[in-house]
Amino acid sequence: MTVWDRPEPPTRPVPLDRERIVAAAVALADEGGLEAVSLRKVAARLNAGPMRLYGYISTKEELFDLMLDEVQGEIVPPEQPGDWREALRVLAHRTRQAALRHEWLADLLGGRPALGPNGLDVAEATLAPLEGLTDIDTVMRAVETVSAYFTGAIRREVTNLRAERATGLSREDWQRASGPHLTRMLATGRYPALAKAVHDGTDVDAGTSFATGLEWVLDSVAAKLTPPPAPDAGE
Template sequence: MTVWDRPDPPARPAPLDRERIVAAAVALADEGGLEAVSLRKVAARLGVGPMRLYGHIATKEELFDLMVDEVHAEILTGEPPGDWREALRVRAHRTRQTALRHEWLADLLGGRPSLGPHALAVTEAALAALDGLADLGTVLRAVEMVNAYTIGAIRREVADRRAERATGLSERDWQRAFGPHLRRMLATGRFPALAKAVYEGPDVDAETTFSTGLDWVLDAVAARLARPPA
């Protein structure tokens, strides 16, 4: 039985329910990452004993599942666009924006399937956007491909943000610190393609990079959808 199938226990003094528990856990994770979340710390945040939580949540993994589903509600806002491409684009951008608000989400995306109601609704919307445009196998692969790109791009962006905080070096600071070494290596002539990318490549921000890559993935989906049935 999943945590969503198991009802909350009867109320006791000092009311406690999963909604309050999950809200406290999300707040802790937003402040200090997943390592800041434990049933003991959540209980302390709520001002109750840790054993009170076990009537609502059996393990920390269940708590993580509930947290993931809670923030998936932020991805589902407004009416979905009618066009499949715009629907998948909006979903990907909302997923990125949600992960940047809750960086710990990047650590949990792409693992075991999310079975909560909000996560299932996000998946339903993606599949519904492509429904009838191709055979089911193609639809599933298309959604998986967009998911894989979105999750990978989010994880890299979050990793970059964490590295900047950990080192205290902005991108410009990093370039000043390590630029001389990189220039010396490139001057050897051993890395001509990399040298061209470093010296001639465009300087784009993270959002532009994400949007461009997403458009390329959606172009590939569109090309597959345009193929006649085998």
Template structure:
């Protein structure tokens, strides 16, 4: 994450740094306008299309003007991610823990479906923008102090588990969607294309469990599959016994 140094020499993050004074000409700028433009570019063309130079051109400004608002592209990405977190509705404070975690998970999935590039930036170190912190706070608060979760370490581990499932499932869904667009093969056509090879592989008898999964399992649509997996994770969390 890119940082600047404050007057006391301490690094300051973009969240705590004031914007430059507004100028009416040649075109007014703000971090919000910069971020909205960058998100529009990323939605249309992917993250590779986002650069300070291209965003500046879309805003009718010179690239150097953007450096008054941002130190580097990394800060722009941080702001974009936080803006998407801001689109995710937070559960009501009195919402029960399972419903709260379910709501947050589905909210993140819907946000990633609207902004596929968002999934590429999930994972790794926590995001620190105010909207991302509010999302994390809501995730922790859903469990904190509930039966079986008096210990904050248990809360943290359960939250990580839910998040790992959600991020992994969302990324897999996005990758599959991109593959369909890149190859022009939707799921039925892809299955038809690889069908003869799979049949030959299964005929060897070396993959009995895989054969049963392919031939006998229920093939769910993406949303149902996501919800089914999430409910299994929440079942596991709910089975945690209360601490003595």
């Protein structure tokens, strides 16, 4: 029986329910990451005994499932775009925005299928615009490809944000600090391709990089979804 199917115990002097428990856990994770979340710490925030939480949640993994589902409620747009490309674009950007509000989300993306109500809503919003365009196996590979892209891109961006906080160096500060070493290494001539990228490439922010890469992935998916042209009658 999943955590969503299991009934909650009756209310007691300090009121508890899964909604309050999950809200407290999300707040802890927003403050200190997933490592800051434990049933004991959640109980302390709610002024309840830790054992009471086990009436609602059996394990920390179940708590993470509920937290993930809570944040996935922020991802599904109020109105579903009719075009498959716009639908996947919106979902990818909304997932990134949710991860920037709740950085710990990046640690849970790409794991087991999310079976909570919001997770199922995300899955339906992802698959429905592609229905009927091609066979279901191609649809699934297309969805997996887009998901793999934005999951990796989001994790990289969140990792960089955490590094900035840990070191106290912004991206620009780190580039300035690393510049002399990189200049010396490139001057050896051993890295011509890297040198060209550093000297001639355009430096873009994370949002622009995310959007550009997403469009390239969607272009590739579109090529697989578009039926090949019919041969000319004279051929």
